[in-house]
Amino acid sequence: MTSDGTVTIDLAGLGGLVDALIRDGYRVIGPTVRDDAIVLAELDSAEQLPAGWGVTTGPGRYRLRRREDRAVFGHSAGPQGWKRYLHPPRRKLLEATADGRFTAGEPDRTRYAFLGVRGCDLAAIAVLDRVLGGGAHPDGSYRRRRAELFVVAANCTEPGEVCFCASMGTGPAAGPGYDLALTERIDGDGHRFIVDVGSPDGARLLAQVGTQPARGAEVRAAREAVAAAADRMGRVMPAVDLPSVIRESRESPLWEEVASRCLTCANCTMVCPTCFCTTTEDVTDLSGEHAERHQRWASCFELDFSYVHGGSVRTSGASRYRQWFSHKLGTWHEQFGMSGCVGCGRCIAWCPAGIDITEEAAKLAGGCS
Amino acid sequence: MTAEAMVPVPYRVAGRVVETADSVTVRLEPVGEPVPEARLGQFMMLYAPGIGEVAISVSGPGPMHTIRAVGAVSRALHDLTPGRVVGVRGPYGTSWDVEDAAGHDVVIVAGGAGLCPLRPVLTAVLADRVRYRRLVVVAGARTPAEFLFPHELAAWARRHDVEVLRTVDRPAEGWTGPVGFVTEPLSALELDPAATRAFLCGPEPMMRACAEILLAKEVPAAAIRVSLERAMKCGIGLCGHCQLGPLLVCRDGPVVDYTVAGPLLAVKEL
Numbered sequence: 001m002t003s004d005g006t007v008t009i010d011l012a013g014l015g016g017l018v019d020a021l022i023r024d025g026y027r028v029i030g031p032t033v034r035d036d037a038i039v040l041a042e043l044d045s046a047e048q049l050p051a052g053w054g055v056t057t058g059p060g061r062y063r064l065r066r067r068e069d070r071a072v073f074g075h076s077a078g079p080q081g082w083k084r085y086l087h088p089p090r091r092k093l094l095e096a097t098a099d100g101r102f103t104a105g106e107p108d109r110t111r112y113a114f115l116g117v118r119g120c121d122l123a124a125i126a127v128l129d130r131v132l133g134g135g136a137h138p139d140g141s142y143r144r145r146r147a148e149l150f151v152v153a154a155n156c157t158e159p160g161e162v163c164f165c166a167s168m169g170t171g172p173a174a175g176p177g178y179d180l181a182l183t184e185r186i187d188g189d190g191h192r193f194i195v196d197v198g199s200p201d202g203a204r205l206l207a208q209v210g211t212q213p214a215r216g217a218e219v220r221a222a223r224e225a226v227a228a229a230a231d232r233m234g235r236v237m238p239a240v241d242l243p244s245v246i247r248e249s250r251e252s253p254l255w256e257e258v259a260s261r262c263l264t265c266a267n268c269t270m271v272c273p274t275c276f277c278t279t280t281e282d283v284t285d286l287s288g289e290h291a292e293r294h295q296r297w298a299s300c301f302e303l304d305f306s307y308v309h310g311g312s313v314r315t316s317g318a319s320r321y322r323q324w325f326s327h328k329l330g331t332w333h334e335q336f337g338m339s340g341c342v343g344c345g346r347c348i349a350w351c352p353a354g355i356d357i358t359e360e361a362a363k364l365a366g367g368c369s
Numbered sequence: 370m371t372a373e374a375m376v377p378v379p380y381r382v383a384g385r386v387v388e389t390a391d392s393v394t395v396r397l398e399p400v401g402e403p404v405p406e407a408r409l410g411q412f413m414m415l416y417a418p419g420i421g422e423v424a425i426s427v428s429g430p431g432p433m434h435t436i437r438a439v440g441a442v443s444r445a446l447h448d449l450t451p452g453r454v455v456g457v458r459g460p461y462g463t464s465w466d467v468e469d470a471a472g473h474d475v476v477i478v479a480g481g482a483g484l485c486p487l488r489p490v491l492t493a494v495l496a497d498r499v500r501y502r503r504l505v506v507v508a509g510a511r512t513p514a515e516f517l518f519p520h521e522l523a524a525w526a527r528r529h530d531v532e533v534l535r536t537v538d539r540p541a542e543g544w545t546g547p548v549g550f551v552t553e554p555l556s557a558l559e560l561d562p563a564a565t566r567a568f569l570c571g572p573e574p575m576m577r578a579c580a581e582i583l584l585a586k587e588v589p590a591a592a593i594r595v596s597l598e599r600a601m602k603c604g605i606g607l608c609g610h611c612q613l614g615p616l617l618v619c620r621d622g623p624v625v626d627y628t629v630a631g632p633l634l635a636v637k638e639l
Binding site: 300 | 373374375376377378379381400416418419420421422439440443454455456598599600602603605606607608609610612614615616617620636637638639
């Protein structure tokens with residue numbers, strides 16, 4: 001071990017880590033190849049990681065590509081954020097009987113271990129912690145899942161064309177909040193992972209896995225590779241006071257211009273790792289004796305999202321795009337004391353019209369200066 | 370609180386008073402453990418089993434809620450007869466700071482159902498009348514038959530220590546009062562602006578127009594409070610529906626002062 005306790009594990013060690021997590025009762029969730037994309041799914045073994053797959057992204061574009069090596073974390077963000085496990089797309093809130101008994105839906109006791117969480121996505125979990133877990137009336141379902149969560153982060157050395165985490169201060173190195181953090185290295189010395197321990201739980205798990213002490217030089221090289229990734233992001237968020245710029249731009253013609261391209265399809269909100277909005281659905285059985293209430297993801301791009309009796313507040317596409325953009329980069333600060341954007345770039349890649357949040361922010365900032 | 374924050378507790382309809390053709394006031398009583406008592410201007414989430422949940426302001430103690438049938442859920446709540454069970458969560462949101470109005474003139478402006486969250490303000494001021502100076506109520510309705518709490522309005526109007534100004538958009542036979550929006554009697558009021566506290570609730574264009582009149586009379590924006598309305602699904606800051614610029618209306622409202630509300634209400638479709 002080096003003086004700071006850093007160790008390395010090889011591919012077998014990574015397999016051992018997955019096995020140890022499963023033995024410990026965790027459902028291990030990690031990236032895997034499915035449907036021509038790298039998606040998150042439950043892993044039975046490290047074999048299912050996307051070894052040798054990278055991705056090419058751009059505005060409205062996402063394609064798998066073969067890598068020249070067998071890197072398992074050599075790909076940037078796929079369409080899914082980890083929020084689908086912590087804040088599921090649909091869950092039962094309650095059951096009701098006709099005589100007025102209201103019972104909470106059965107709590108989800110699953111213990112999740114997330115494998116390969118990037119800096120941007122770890123920051124997104126911290127955002128959800130504040131929004132769903134940090135208010136006066138926290139979401140108990142979220143808090144239960146979160147309290148049990150084990151996080152294996154992946155420091156990023158391969159940012160993509162739509163990434164801008166460096167300018168959001170959320171990457172490429174994974175910030176605090178992980179149990180273990182891996183930096184993948186493939187060179188003359190082989191394929192291995194430099195491991196940083198972030199918690200006692202992380203140390204306990206790691207003790208079940210075969211590790212090697214890390215050499216000082218290889219730790220330095222790994223740190224440098226992560227730091228260098230900051231300069232290879234495809235995008236950058238303009239370094240201006242965005243909340244003020246946006247506040248001053250509520251009547252900007254830019255919103256109409258974006259709306260002429262925006263399909264209000266809500267893709268950006270569905271792929272966003274921090275968008276938390278939900279709506280409720282009530283269902284009854286045919287007898288009318290039993291009713292259920294479900295919560296499901298919703299989006300401020302839906303016309304009825306702002307419906308008050310008599311009509312929707314935000315009827316135009318321009319106002320709905322303004323709401324999303326202004327919330328993400330502006331009013332989130334006032335509501336929760338932080339940005340709602342972590343720079344993962346998913347909203348750019350998965351926008352069918354190729355609308356680029358960094359480009360729109362730059363136009364707005366330019367128009368105000 | 371936990372996931373159970375989204376699970377209502379059962380209340381029984383203990384009383385039901387028909388107010389207008391489409392509005393009733395229901396008084397609820399807890400079946401088991403009660404929810405905490407609401408402060409003036411707060412709201413509850415009321416659940417009609419199997420149909421849905423809506424945010425309804427508290428219009429009186431008990432708690433009482435005045436419900437206008439405008440959609441599927443409010444129709445179901447409106448139609449509930451005594452003995453039936455509803456779900457209650459709350460109370461949620463900010464409240465009218467009536468204490469701050471002690472020693473001041475109190476101006477209450479209500480449009481239509483806007484009188485519901487303001488009725489507890491009136492009750493509170495009248496219960497402690499000597500601590501307040503002048504008390505003015507400006508109430509508007511579409512037609513004379515659509516005034517909520519008509520008997521109370523009439524009773525308040527008979528008192529020498531309350532000025533009640535009623536106006537309707539459309540008169541009907543027998544109506545001898547003024548016709549027009551609440552802005553008209555409000556414009557005609559002589560106010561002591563530095564000593565005025567105003568409480569406004571009604572449709573947004575009405576609140577904006579009334580606030581503009583008060584500002585023109587040199588009532589400070591911070592002395593004008595409005596109660597906002599936005600779509601709400603959770604009532605506790607988790608679902609995102611009720612955003613208005615920097616506000617989560619369920620958490621930071623519904624009652625806010627006009628220094629905050631003014632710039633937001635001025636922007637279309639915010």
